């Protein structure tokens with residue numbers, strides 16, 4: 001996952017807050033918080049919205065890493081709902 005590490009390095013100002021969030025290991029997050037919806041972020045360094053689906057038109061334009069997090073994590077990072085897929 002060299003690209004992901006590179007993307008994180010590009011987000012240096014946000015790196016500290018991102019690093020504090022556990023990586024979304026599938027088996028761990030789903031069992032611990034079954035009610036938390038998974039949302040998707042485009043890690044282009046300027047997107048401030050999260051998406052309900054990877055198939056969102058805005059998501060398809062994303063040329064960077066797509067990060068899957070819980071909706072609570074997305075909100076904690078200051079993201080808001082995408083107007084196209086919500």
Ligand SMILES: [Zn+2]
Pocket residue numbers: 050051052053056057058059082083084085086
């Ligand atoms: Zn969307």
